[in-house]
Every structure is written in structure tokens, then in C-alpha cells.
Amino acid sequence: MSHPSSFAIDLPTGLVQRAQRGEASAFEQIYRRFERPVFTLALRLTGEREEAQDVLQDTMLKLFDRIGEFRAESPFWGWLRQIAVNEALMRLRKRNRLPATEDADEAELESHDVMLPPAAADAALLGQALAKLPDATRSVLWLYHAEGYTHDEIAGLMGKTASFSKSQLARGTRRLRDLLRIDSEVHSHA
Structure with missing residues (x-):
């Protein structure tokens, strides 16, 4: 029952390379395509709209800073999603909302x-x-x-x-x- 990630968006050829060269219009297109999946992910993880908005901004800022590090052997959306997940989890950690202790009850799961x-x-x-x-x-x-x-x-x-x-x-x-x-x-x- 696994759905494809909402991040699994194919970008036009050359768009990432154009953004890596610093073209503002390329960044804008990437932002527009990924704004919703990043926001949705952030909202689901943080549970708060305002915080999700912050995660979206921070994720996109990191994207601008780090796009030079992106290597095309993995899909771009997977790389960006990783940044978004890390940003959202970092916010939860900052508020000490992720439990520090291991969860003892190891549930044996039926599928x-x-x-x-x-x-x-x-x-x-x-x-x-x-x-x-x-x-x-x-x-x-x-x-x-x-x-x-x-x-x-x-x-x-x-x-x-x-x-x-x-x-x-x-x-x-x-x-x-x-x-x-x-x-x-x-x-x-x-």
C-alpha cells in the first residue's frame, strides 16, 4: 500500500543545473514545484501550520545554500526531501518533543x-x-x-x-x- 512520495516530481532537464549556476528563475521554478510537498511534510511532522511555514522557508534557504552539493546520481526530490525531514525533526528536537528514551515495548507486528x-x-x-x-x-x-x-x-x-x-x-x-x-x-x- 505504499504510495509514491508527494516529492516524486520530475524536473525539466537542466533546471537543477541552471539553479546551480545561480539562475534566480530556476530557483523560483523549483520552489513553486516543491512548496506544497515540503509544507505538507512539515505540517505532518510538526503538527503546526506556523512551524510548517518556518520549515518550508528554512528548507528552501538550505536548498539555495547547498544546491552546489547536489550530485545527480540520486533523484533531486529525494535529496530535497531529506533536507525537509531534517529541518522538521530538528524543530521537534529543539522543543524537546522527541522522546529521549528508547521505547521498551517491542511490538511484534503483523503486517x-x-x-x-x-x-x-x-x-x-x-x-x-x-x-x-x-x-x-x-x-x-x-x-x-x-x-x-x-x-x-x-x-x-x-x-x-x-x-x-x-x-x-x-x-x-x-x-x-x-x-x-x-x-x-x-x-x-x-
């Missing part, structure tokens, strides 16, 4: 335990439900389901173990199911 419920297809409901989760849990869920990161990759990004990522995913999926079940029942009776 159906980590499938999102059908109501998750409703973006508004999903957004409301995700906002109720703890930051680390929400971040893991989004990186895993929406962005297709593996548990090892998430562990690396968050400075945790893969088992931390797995248990957050299991816990978050269960909680999200409960929240979405309640929400969709409320909506269906309305």
Missing part, C-alpha cells in the same frame, strides 16, 4: 497492524487525527506511510533504533485507527 484504515484516505480526517498523536509517533507514521521510508532509515533520521520506529508505528496505527473510527462514525451519522 495488517500497520495498514491505515480506509478513512485515512480522507485527508481532512487524517490531518485532524494525526494532530492528536505525539510528535514522534506522528513523524514515524508519516515518514513510513506517506514517504515510504524504511524503519532503518527512520531510525537513522531520528537517532533511534529500528525497534523504536516499529513500536511507534504500531502504537500510532492503532491510535489512528481508533481516532478515525470515531471520526468517521461521527461523520456518517451527521
Whole structure:
């Protein structure tokens, strides 16, 4: 059920090279194409619009600073997404909102335990439900389901173990199911 990342945008040939040469119009085109995926990712990870706006600005500033470092062997969108994820997680860390301790309950997961419920297809409901989760849990869920990161990759990004990522995913999926079940029942009776 893994969706392609919303970042998976193909850029016109030569656009990145033009930006690397410092062409303002090339940067502007890259910004316009990636503004929404970066903002959405930041909003899902931080849970706050204002903070997501800051992450978007910081990500794009870093992009301007570092575009010279980009090497074309990997897709550009993957490289930019990495910057955005790091920026968002850094903000959570600054506010001490990522738990410092390892999560002890190592949940052995059945694959159906980590499938999102059908109501998750409703973006508004999903957004409301995700906002109720703890930051680390929400971040893991989004990186895993929406962005297709593996548990090892998430562990690396968050400075945790893969088992931390797995248990957050299991816990978050269960909680999200409960929240979405309640929400969709409320909506269906309305």
C-alpha cells in the first residue's frame, strides 16, 4: 500500500543545473514545484501550520545554500526531501518533543497492524487525527506511510533504533485507527 512520495516530481532537464549556476528563475521554478510537498511534510511532522511555514522557508534557504552539493546520481526530490525531514525533526528536537528514551515495548507486528484504515484516505480526517498523536509517533507514521521510508532509515533520521520506529508505528496505527473510527462514525451519522 505504499504510495509514491508527494516529492516524486520530475524536473525539466537542466533546471537543477541552471539553479546551480545561480539562475534566480530556476530557483523560483523549483520552489513553486516543491512548496506544497515540503509544507505538507512539515505540517505532518510538526503538527503546526506556523512551524510548517518556518520549515518550508528554512528548507528552501538550505536548498539555495547547498544546491552546489547536489550530485545527480540520486533523484533531486529525494535529496530535497531529506533536507525537509531534517529541518522538521530538528524543530521537534529543539522543543524537546522527541522522546529521549528508547521505547521498551517491542511490538511484534503483523503486517495488517500497520495498514491505515480506509478513512485515512480522507485527508481532512487524517490531518485532524494525526494532530492528536505525539510528535514522534506522528513523524514515524508519516515518514513510513506517506514517504515510504524504511524503519532503518527512520531510525537513522531520528537517532533511534529500528525497534523504536516499529513500536511507534504500531502504537500510532492503532491510535489512528481508533481516532478515525470515531471520526468517521461521527461523520456518517451527521
